Amino acid sequence: MDRLGNGIEAGRLAPAEYEANFADLHPRLDRHEALVASDRCYFCYDAPCMTACPTAIDIPLFIRQISTGNPLGSAKTIFDQNILGGMCARVCPTETLCEQVCVRNTAEDRPVEIGKLQRYATDIAMETNRQFYQRAVSTGKTVAIVGAGPAGLAAAHRLARHGHSVVIFDAREKAGGLNEYGIATYKAVDDFAAREVDYVTAIGGIEIRNGQALGRDFSLSDLSTQYDGVFLGMGLAGVNGLGVEGEDLQGVDDAVDFIAVLRQTADKSLVPIGRRVIVIGGGMTAIDAAIQAKLLGAEEVTICYRRGKENMNASTYEQDLATANGVIIRHWLAPKKIVGEDGRVAGIEVEYTAMRDGRLVGTGEAGVIAADQIMKAIGQTFSASGLGALQFERGKIMVDVEGRTSVEGIWAGGDCIGTGEDLTVSAVAQGRDAAESINRALMAAAQPAMAVA
């Protein structure tokens, strides 16, 4: 296939190029590298990195365990707080979390490589399938979980540890949620998301039922009646539209679909991509889509974002990664209309924007950028089907600090809750904490009434 062929085509590159382009972004540190990197940790008191971690992993301790030649002990320290520590080591925006607050930044502008060290330790444990937790004696209690993403898996593992029986219902063919479908390919190579699901569920007492969608295959009241507790950990299934003319033209795609298809296609040469691709949006999805479009052989990839660089949700690190891969990021451009030709995308008309009196407005100055393919990455929405009586906030499920919804016996966490942060690691924390809350509730209910003398 022609590298510079117009339109949306597969096979723009040679096989070796695909292999190189979709290889591991950051190969695991080897032992020596890990020792050198771990030496830099100061073992801070009340460490800022630990505070910045949504799952509160004891980072100074796990790094010290690496430095003393105890990577398995290190992995357990990580998994104690975050059973999905392996994926988080790969996808966490550490540059805005733990590594951002590392005290090494103050003096040297270079943090301890916490993410890479976490991956070093967790990889060693997972590759040898070293399991650190045993299921407690069965409590006879059952919990239903909706969604086998980070929140659901974290909740399931913690519930299983407490001896409860868990059934996870997931609408997709594979478990893992965004880890399986939404992460850029080069961040989780070698089927890592699936391997992690196996690692987490190996504790036992967790059954995953795929192809089961809430509101289609079962109802919330089914779960409430059949199970002792319910945890909702759904993702964001909906995608925001641009709301401009031409959105239905051939060649206008959702970035999340593109990322999912790419992840699920073993042979990347089969994934078609435009010669000139425009990605609309400023978050991580936009970056992931743009970079991978480039890696598939698109000649020209442009991210158009309607606000400034400082407003982008994607971290500086991710932005730099995009530009290093040849992606052009243009700010202060809003889509006005998608230009078509013979029913296919031919370009996009954009208007310059500016902040006036605290409001984003169009300046009236417009132009057309030629493109074969347009990807929308302007946010995902929660589609609240089948949730009946649950109360909502900001379009998502309302929960209290323990993850309890407005309906007794139903908990929720992850992207589907009002306080969701669109981060794997936050979803893990919410799933884990909700599981503890569920456990407390189930065990309190199971306690025989105190005998009164």
Place this chain on the structure above:
Amino acid sequence: MADIRNNFVGIKSPNPFWLASAPPTDKAYNVERAFKAGWGGVVWKTLGEEGPPVVNVNGPRYGAIWGADRRLLGLNNIELITDRDLYTNLREMKEVKKNWPDRAVVASIMVPCEEQAWKAILPLVEETEVDGIELNFGCPHGMSERRMGSAVGQVPEYIEMVVRWCKQYTRMPVITKLTPNITDIRHPARAAKRGGTDAVSLINTISSIVSVDLDSFSPNPSIGGKGSHGGYCGPAVKPIALNMVAEIARDAETYGLPISGIGGVTTWRDAAEFLALGAGNVQVCTAAMTYGFKIVEEMITGLCDWMDEKGHRTLDDITGRAVQNVTDWQYLNLNYIAKAHIDQDACIKCGRCHIACEDTSHQAITNMVDGVRHFEVMEEECVGCNLCVNVCPVENCITLDALPAGQLDQRTGKVVDPSYANWTQHPNNPMSREAAE
């Protein structure tokens, strides 16, 4: 421009940096390389008696401990004296001295504690025209089991006896190398002086087991599953060596006895410290074995630059300058009061000062002020112990500043007294009360 030429008991060298008697000085090849690199002198690896030489183990001879980034901090060795033929060494020593007349070449000797043994070897060494001899009374491993090395250095009477023989049978300057594996270094030093030694050198290595292999449960270095204590050296031993040098330098009996300082000298700064505590020059081994001979360039330039900056013209301007400031604890000024101070601009907020003080000391450093992570010394609790200074990863971030006389010490509520008052005068000292009565 600083003049760092060294004259140590009449032995002249262009600088005070000698290589100690050790593996780096075992043969002409190494010593020639050292001289080309700029070393001022060498003490040749210890010679033994005529006859079949000693043999070394054929497995590992060294073990180590490391600091961050695997910086070698301490080295342990079980190598014996030279395992080469005596005459091969003597021939090479003579040749090297002839080729490098401006450098110091000193022969280290270890033979049995018998007059005849010393009487036999001294003329052979003298014939090489090297500059002096160093008596190895220090090695704690191997040779000590054969009643040599530290087995001699631990018995002051033997030291005095052997030194006396040497002074009797050779015209060469005699340097007596002392073992630190004793309780009070002043006794062997005094014995050496009584025997007529021209100088002492110290320290030799410290008896040590550097680590244990936790799979085989063998000490390291492991020779087929067994280990033996070795001699410990390197940066880790410097504080021990500095103290021993100072003890000899300020002892009334050995005051003024020339000292060649040895023990963990790694940088010019280490060398300057040895000189300040009374050493006339220094000997180096582990630093060279870690980084190669080139490190002497850093030592030479560093020492010269510091001397120039401070206006010291010659080594005599430095040697012994700190001796008068080494005293007994009982004479320390108890009216001197210092408080830690944290430079907030330099602070990286690691919190180590806080936790060290909070957990293990005096609860004198905050970790939170007005809800913000903030580390500040509470003067009313600070005893000025310096632990925070030592554990802080940023140099000069925390300093210990003396309170000027007349200022209030918030901890005791007393004003700083400008006068000097030590323990011997303190009311809590029962001895002082007795004296007063």
